Amino acid sequence: MPNDTIINLSILVLHGPNLNLLGRREPGIYGSVTLDQINQLLQHEGHKLGVKVFALQSNHEGALVDSIHDALGKHQGILINAAAYTHTSVAIRDALAAVALPVVEVHLSNIYQRETFRHHSFIAPIAIGQISGFGAESYRLGLHALVDNLRKSEKS
Numbered sequence: 001m002p003n004d005t006i007i008n009l010s011i012l013v014l015h016g017p018n019l020n021l022l023g024r025r026e027p028g029i030y031g032s033v034t035l036d037q038i039n040q041l042l043q044h045e046g047h048k049l050g051v052k053v054f055a056l057q058s059n060h061e062g063a064l065v066d067s068i069h070d071a072l073g074k075h076q077g078i079l080i081n082a083a084a085y086t087h088t089s090v091a092i093r094d095a096l097a098a099v100a101l102p103v104v105e106v107h108l109s110n111i112y113q114r115e116t117f118r119h120h121s122f123i124a125p126i127a128i129g130q131i132s133g134f135g136a137e138s139y140r141l142g143l144h145a146l147v148d149n150l151r152k153s154e155k156s
């Protein structure tokens with residue numbers, strides 16, 4: 001991070017259900033990387049980009065909704081892997097729409113190469129964009145895309 005960079009952006013990273021088991025959960029699909037490793041990668045990347053990164057994982061839909069509400073006034077953007085809730089949760093989508101913070105959706109696996117029930121995302125229509133299929137790299141790319149978007153809108 002350049003010395004004169006002012007850290008004025010804070011990003012909330014949300015991980016949905018079962019992602020706490022990364023590393024031992026279906027490694028053929030999700031790989032061997034753990035959630036702690038992904039969070040460390042994002043901290044490191046955030047430092048390089050000059051942004052603060054706060055990560056939270058929950059297996060509970062309501063807890064994710066609450067943390068989206070709590071983001072107002074604290075964070076400027078949300079990077080989310082809602083996991084299975086991507087395909088089922090109108091509540092998470094509505095919470096994201098309600099706070100109206102810029103959102104980038106990420107997935108480790110390519111959801112479009114998998115079962116048809118994973119092809120639909122309730123979040124995608126209200127997100128800036130979606131990155132799917134690059135493993136932990138999806139998160140890194142997603143953070144860059146979100147910060148880039150925030151910085152561009154800061155200037156305009």
Ligand code: DQA
Binds near residue numbers: 081083086109
């Ligand atoms: C996932 C894909 C979802 O379909 C699945 O329910 C997950 C993880 C991914 O990161 O590839 O739990 O979001």
